[in-house]
Amino acid sequence: MEPGHGRFTRGVALLSQPLTLTRLSAPTFWRCEPNWSWVSVELTDHLLWCVLDGRGQLELDGNHQDLSPGVCAVFQPGDAPLATHDPHRRLLVFGMHFETSQYGVAPQPRWGEVMDRELLKALARTSDSSYRRGDALGQRQAELCLEQLIALIWDAVQQPSRRVTDAAVDEVARQLRQDPGRDWSVAEMADRAALSRAQFTRRFVKQFGMSPAQYLIQARIDRAHQLLTESGMTVTQTATALGYTDVPYFSRQYKQRTGRTPSQEH
Incomplete structure (x- = not known):
């Protein structure tokens, strides 16, 4: 020990x-x-x-x-x-x-x-x-x-080695969860954290165990579950609100991550 x-x-x-x-x-x-x-x-x-x-x-x-x-x-x-x-x-x-x-x-x-x-x-x-x-x-x-x-x-x-850049990456992740329907790009995320795209992606994966793109998808699915079960919004309305132009694609992503189809949540 x-x-x-x-x-x-x-x-x-x-x-x-x-x-x-x-x-x-x-x-x-x-x-x-x-x-x-x-x-x-x-x-x-x-x-x-x-x-x-x-x-x-x-x-x-x-x-x-x-x-x-x-x-x-x-x-x-x-x-x-x-x-x-x-x-x-x-x-x-x-x-x-x-x-x-x-x-x-x-x-x-x-x-x-x-x-x-x-x-x-x-x-x-x-x-x-x-x-x-x-x-x-x-x-x-x-x-x-x-x-x-x-x-x-x-x-x-x-965590004495935790740095200001770690807090900046945390803040970007928080913004993704707050507004997952926005059309985020990795370049914009990196710019908000004052890092290059490569630096930002490395730090993001280290902190969260997944890429920024995968994290954004999960944030959208988490929000979709909330909207479908609590707001009364339809599957199409939910998909559109979260930036999906292809409803079947949204449904496939949803089922991959939750084991249920969006229509089963109503």
């Missing part, structure tokens, strides 16, 4: 269950002052710490990490992190303290780079605004945001 693998497996198992919190502090945003530095005493609770803007350096137990947007950490009791930043590119940090009876919430290493910056910002904003409402539902929403943020950090620790 690789070093740390057992602990990682236990951590993933832990995250598959709701986080048992005994205390959650108010979520906080802070733009660090120009002369700011952080020399923490040993923490007595857990701390979620996410960089949203700026540049700096973080250190824990002799391990160093450059700080930039997307770098997030979960510290545990006993940790004593150190940090500095560039006063001309001041850090904007989101964080909250929390206590839990569960062991192994913090990953090792403590930090990872979350590639989906928009999701990170949205979760931070939602956590903050929900908590400050002061009601039970707001408290629960803040807790759910914390759980999601911790899961994102664990995922980033698990």
